[in-house]
Amino acid sequence: MSTLTAPETAPVRTSNGFWWLLWALYTTQFIGASFLSTGLVGILRDGGTDLGTLGLLQLLALVWPLKFLWAPLLDRWSPGRSRGHFRSWLLVLQPLMVVSLLAMAVVGDPQDGLGAVVALAAAFVVFSATQDIAADALSVRGLTSEQHDLGAGIQVGASYIGTVIGGGLALLVYEAWGWRVAVVVLALCTALAMVPVLRHSETERVVPDPEVGRLSAMFGVLSVPGARVWGLVAVPLVALGSAAVWSLVTPALVDAGWSLGFIGTVTSVVAAVPALGAALLGGRLCRRYGRGVTLLIGAAIQLLGGLCFVPVVWSALAVPHGAQVGLGVVGACGVLAGYTVMNTGIYAVNLDISRPGHAGADFTLLSSISMLGGTIGASAGLVLASITGYGVSLVLGLALVVLGVLLCRSHPLLARH
Template sequence: MTAPSAPAVAETSPVAVGRPPWALLTTLWVTQYVGIGFLTVGLVAILRADGVSLADLSLVSLLGLAWPLKLLWAPLLDRYGSRRLGHHRSWLLALQSAMVLALLALLPFDDPGASLGPLVVVCAVYVLLSATQDVAADALAVRLLRPEDRGLGNGVQVGASYVGTVLGGGLCVLVYDRAGWTAAVLLLAALTLVALVVVLRFREPERDPRVPGSAAWGALIGVFRRPGVPVWALGVVPLVYGGAAGVYALPSAALVDAGWSLTRIGVVTGVVVSVPAALAGPLAGWLVRRWGRAAVLVGGGVALALSTAGLVPLLLGSAPLTGTVVALSGFLVAYTALNVVVYTVSMDLSRPATAGTDFTTLTTVPLLASFLTASAALATAALVGYVASAALWCGVTLVGVVLGVRWLRAAPLR
């Protein structure tokens, strides 16, 4: 198969060539996941401890659907914005402030299990705000990161997601356990407020020209009409990202079957293995800059295959602590490296004029793929067992890696 050529560099070049705003982007990306980590990891544990049923807890899990749906309103952020305050900065000022207020609105729910309905409504508002903030932050990254900085930028983004999850799903839960609901919520709000301070100090380069309304919404489909995009976004990415997500869906259930307590599973999968993954993000980004996208894609695929093999004892029912932590850490590091490449190429393919829409649309594909394959992997495991299911989905990833390397070599991106 011959891959189509990549988009012209002139179409994907950033609008500024100065030093990237690392402090701004890092704090924005971390604070996205501080709140999300608390809602999807910490709050679930708190509500379960209060006796909330698993069926009711599924309401909280549904909140994550706002993330893939954000592409429906992403064109608004490309179309409208303040020239005086900065096009995307004006959105960030409003959204980051609203995120702080939404978190503070959680304060009255000091007995969260007793008011689940209203609590979920407030959480839903926060998730919508956070998802929209992600569009604005990623649009800035596409516009302001030079091509040679995109690998590191996306490495920082992936690493920041783990840091935010540890802070929100780990630290804030610890504060709740020691000092109560009010202290935990105030800590969440304070961490989110840090990013608002950074946004206030940031001065965004002028964005010109302004995107016509028809072009903003047309970008949802138009990005797939560009040379090279369909093969990468609809072929390579679902295989690479979806296959890895399929394997990663299996360990949690296998750990329960192996006799681990929910507390141990939560600490190991939510905190311990997140530390090497957080460090792997920037490292993978640096390697993308030094070795190129194809080399890191190959390395991530090989590492994922080796770490999947390391998970076989767990998948067979034996889960010694040290070996399991090492295998899970290795897998998450490999998964992170693949994630960095997928996001970096998505940024390469995004146009500065419709950066928020393009990048959001392209990164929604792996998100949807991960949801679908995680479910399919568990269904496959029910039919053929954990090991065969893991081998199948790891194979899917490796097929995607081979196709991805051929695509990148035929259509080199700078």
């Protein structure tokens, strides 16, 4: 086992292979994650699984916001020093992700073997969340500050490729060839990431440091000037408001009379395509106009998307069905694309303030706090909608996003961008 501190020198040149490595790692994380949150839920519901069981299955997602608890351990220890500190973690975790998916294929019917499927899903979530820590650490340590904008775009954009594969393609394969083929296809897609992992060479000077990986240093990134307000207030507000708005999309469209199949296509596939483009655009906007302007542009896109939902959630407007469908599709795309643009700017700043010697723990903590805000926002948005109706919840969610962006914009961390 090895102990890690900051690299001897900052990276000078990033190879094309490293960029492909980032694309592969972040895509495969969300192939499985999207399958568990969308594809598997649809398959189990189609087979008659009750909503209560499906709701409990969603609790597995809480592993991701909690992964900061063991992130310092990955900074401190490594399974194999000679193969690269974080690369050696990937050499263990990526195959475990593949094996857990292949093991699901052994279960002939997910309904009859529901207990085994849930156990394997839980294992996959733990493996993928831990793989994310190693991937984030490689991003922090392998990219120069000038490359953080592009790196953030790849991090966010790759997640939507994974979402399309895990949430959309998996259901199409399932309908055509069944459960086992669908799971094997996802496993093979996940296994492809091993190619850039095996080709990657992680070189660094490793020096013992008693502070790296200690629980006492877990929240050390918040001592970076400006990081406390950024990580604990501004960014969580953006995540909370965006998640509240997005949580309304599916139930609002159901209540508007849309079919479940069409809703799934719109939210998991159609909306993911402009979101991928928005992630790549966000990286370019950050480099050209700065992170503050990028956040404003993202908020404006999300605001327009949210306004498109007004005729959908407010039946008093009596908009023709065709126009309502069009506005609903545009609204879903706008809400998700706007959040993606904002997230690109946010991730770029997170890369800036993460300390190289604590790369896994720092970036993971910042993203975990944001995820927790999103989890609370999604729940609060639905609860508020049940009390006051969709309209009030929609407006409040958008207002929180604007407030969070304004706090980000006024913050010293964005003053130099």
